[in-house]
Amino acid sequence: EAQVTQNPRYLITVTGKKLTVTCSQNMNHEYMSWYRQDPGLGLRQIYYSMNVEVTDKGDVPEGYKVSRKEKRNFPLILESPSPNQTSLYFCASSHKLSGRGDEQFFGPGTRLTVL
Amino acid sequence: AQKITQTQPGMFVQEKEAVTLDCTYDTSDQSYGLFWYKQPSSGEMIFLIYQGSYDEQNATEGRYSLNFQKARKSANLVISASQLGDSAMYFCAMRGGSYIPTFGRGTSLIVHP
Secondary structure (H helix, E strand, O other): OOOOOEEOOOOEEOOOOOEEEEEOOOOOOOEHHHHHHOOOOEEEEEEEEEOOOEEEEHHHHHHEEEOOOOOOOOOEOOOOOHHHHHHEEEEEEOOOOOOOOOOOOOOOOEEEEOO | EEEEOOOOEEEEEEEEOOEEEOEEEEEOOOEEEEEEEEOOOOOOOOOEEEEEEEOOOOOEOEEEEEEOOOOOEEEEEEEOOOOHHHHEEEEEEEEEOOOOOOEEEEEEEEEEE
């Protein structure tokens, strides 16, 4: 089954404790991205990657890091989480960057709470 | 810069009726794509329909159609014959030359029996 998986699905942590949210896709997609969703703000892109070892900032990259060492994996790293990073996080992938067929496939989401 | 505006925070519709969810966009790109996604209460994001800026015909996918009016920069989603399972948040999004998608704030749709 074609899918994007994220782990963990739920995480409660404390300020300053480094954490990683994993993301993996099995569709051989080149483009992957991370979003955060906050009430009333829709989805905002944190980082994206167009291929292995190619990453770039989205609209809200502060406080986050990513890496793309393999095509299928795109982990999101919070080196020193703060309460304002409490949010619902989505990983997504797509086959193309533009044109028909570039719709994104989303993971199930990770609900993060930083105390 | 890209911008997506969804002016309807919430919509109500009777089961089996059609409903239109509004979306207007702003971009200076000539080539762009417009998308609609559905987010049920379970939280996942589900792709519904795509419209390319150069597509001459409105996109359709089953009960979903996209009313694309390029000159007015609008990309409204039409759901025909609403079902109870259509109750969800709906997001309009676009991606242009920057490859960074922009999402609207969403419209909550409630389908009444």
